[in-house]
Amino acid sequence: MPLDFHLTAASDRELPLHLVEEISHRVANEYAEAIAGLSLAAAGDGRPDVRQVLKHAADRLHAHAEAHRALMPPIDGQVNLADYLGRLCATFSRATLADRCVRLSVDTDEIWLPADRAWRIGLTVAELIRNAARHGLRGRAGSIGVKVAQAGDDVVCAVCDDGSCVADTTPGRGVAVARALADDLGGSIEWLFTSRGCLARLRIPAAARVS
Template identity: 50%
Template sequence: MPTGFANPSLASCRPVALHLAEEISHRVIDEYTEAIAILSSAASPGNVAAEPALRRAVDRLQAMAEAHRCLLVPIAEEFIDLGHHVGKLCSSLSRASLVERGIRLTVATDEIVLDAARCWRVGLIISELVRNAARHGLKDQQGSIHVTLSKGVSSVSCVVRDDGCAGSGLPAGAGRRLIRALTAELGGTLEWRSTPRGSVAGVCFPLVATSLAHSGIG
């Protein structure tokens, strides 16, 4: 993960990045361990399906790498299309782990241009919400997850829905702390509710950047 920043505004990413490092590292290890297991199976003597399995492993490794690349702290100050950023991230997440489980991930978005530091935060939030939807909402069973990004007059809304079993609320643990801390740094609000058709998580934050709160992970 990059350790240098182009200017003071991007340096504000660092407090969260430090807390994220361990969590992301554990995920990288778990995901690559899974891919290695696929390769090990393909290498078994007499396995006629070796070539397709090896190709499958390569594709998943590439998708995992792309997803983690999207979650790196930005090192240049620029304005980018949030929808494009999130779309690329969700495509990588889908190919890395969701498609094989029969989980369909779709994204619908308005044209929303934000600075790289806030796009990074939104990407991390959505990554966590998608993982939670797959694990806790769908319980790793077949189903669908839909991400919606919409721009209002003065705010941006990010909603992640699943059509699984309605949960009792935001799951406890590191994921919850990350989502809440990142939402606070965006100056936004978080809503999590259950419906008869699944769970809905929404984050709303100002369209125009305000001073980022340095709340840390609590």
């Protein structure tokens, strides 16, 4: 059964960012406690093989914590989308793609947007990258490319992979989340399937539309 998500809030359909930020800080603190616990256990164990396993687990958690921090809402003001997505993709690659031998490349125009809007685009792009790795590459090694460009009054974000996902695949939770995020931005997503892989194209207005 297809999944359907809708992002709603008390006013103007905006997410309560102060709550998102507070929850994100709490999760970051939980990561820090877990990493500290693993590091302490590794330091106190005399067996080299056990220390190595614990250190690897701590390093993996640290990479995921960095990716989580990169997805936290940025401060108010204007954000350079190229810099923001570049940092986000770098941390995301270290956390979830490098161990799978998946290469992630990023090519973005310099586009300045309100911080909140850049953050929402980042959430959507991250979800599209997850979908490409999970469904396009299906856990195999490969390449994922992210390209962001200004197109008139719109911003177009394309995420492509060189996998083998087919068009009749039943949409899952990731696709539903990506569509809900795109709708929240006042935009849309389309998927194109070719013999060379899948392309997901997000098109949104650069400025939030006033209803």
